[in-house]
Amino acid sequence: MGFLESMVLAAAVALAIASPMTGSFLKCWADRAAVGKNVADGRSYCDHCGQTLAARDLVPILSWIWNRGRSRCCGKPISPTLLSAEVTAMGLAASALLVLPQPFWLLGVATAWLLQAAVLHMLTERRLAVLFVILLTALGLLATWQTGGDRDDALLAAGAGAVIGMVVQVLAPARGTPAVLLAPAGAYLGIFGLLTVLPLALGYGLMHRVWAQITTGGKAAPALSVAMGLAAGVWTLWLFNTVVAG
Numbered sequence: 001m002g003f004l005e006s007m008v009l010a011a012a013v014a015l016a017i018a019s020p021m022t023g024s025f026l027k028c029w030a031d032r033a034a035v036g037k038n039v040a041d042g043r044s045y046c047d048h049c050g051q052t053l054a055a056r057d058l059v060p061i062l063s064w065i066w067n068r069g070r071s072r073c074c075g076k077p078i079s080p081t082l083l084s085a086e087v088t089a090m091g092l093a094a095s096a097l098l099v100l101p102q103p104f105w106l107l108g109v110a111t112a113w114l115l116q117a118a119v120l121h122m123l124t125e126r127r128l129a130v131l132f133v134i135l136l137t138a139l140g141l142l143a144t145w146q147t148g149g150d151r152d153d154a155l156l157a158a159g160a161g162a163v164i165g166m167v168v169q170v171l172a173p174a175r176g177t178p179a180v181l182l183a184p185a186g187a188y189l190g191i192f193g194l195l196t197v198l199p200l201a202l203g204y205g206l207m208h209r210v211w212a213q214i215t216t217g218g219k220a221a222p223a224l225s226v227a228m229g230l231a232a233g234v235w236t237l238w239l240f241n242t243v244v245a246g
């Protein structure tokens with residue numbers, strides 16, 4: 001193995017190991033934004049009693065399992081959505097590294113985590129979510145360029161997705177927010193993909209409803225399931241297209 005290949009492999013392993021922490025960070029960012037706090041404000045603390053958390057409480061996934069989903073300070077249950085966010089980020093990074101050809105690893109992981117960041121902020125900090133969506137759309141166009149896809153088709157689809165997203169926003173301001181994801185969907189998938197992703201998104205959205213019912217007793221907002229479904233649809237269809245094209 002050459003020097004450059006070893007470096008890329010090392011970077012990939014580092015990304016995979018860091019991925020649950022990314023999920024934990026994105027979730028913490030979204031949760032704090034929801035209550036008007038800054039993610040950079042001080043150390044991690046218990047949501048129930050406010051006590052500063054120790055390093056052993058902050059190991060993603062493992063801490064949750066070790067403490068059986070309860071906080072060590074006051075024994076209150078920790079939301080299973082924290083564990084979901086950590087596992088999701090790890091699954092996204094792992095699927096990118098396992099499925100995509102090496103030149104697209106960084107692009108893939110950046111796409112995955114931007115999608116997750118957009119979904120996590122979608123219902124609470126809309127402006128931030130829209131910023132992530134704009135970055136995603138630009139990255140999606142870049143991805144189409146890099147993978148040798150049809151540039152005009154991607155531009156047209158991104159534009160169409162953006163227009164549809166804005167119309168839905170006007171018609172349903174409160175619940176229509178996830179439709180902004182149609183712009184990056186077009187950028188990554190093109191016109192045909194934009195149409196194909198809708199039934200896929202519906203399936204994923206329904207799966208999220210069932211999952212939310214099991215883990216939180218159905219307290220997740222329907223718009224969150226729509227956002228999750230669309231993001232998951234874009235992710236899997238893009239992975240599939242990229243592998244087939246490669």
Ligand SMILES: [Zn+2]
Pocket residue numbers: 046047048049050051071073074075076
């Ligand atoms: Zn506590």
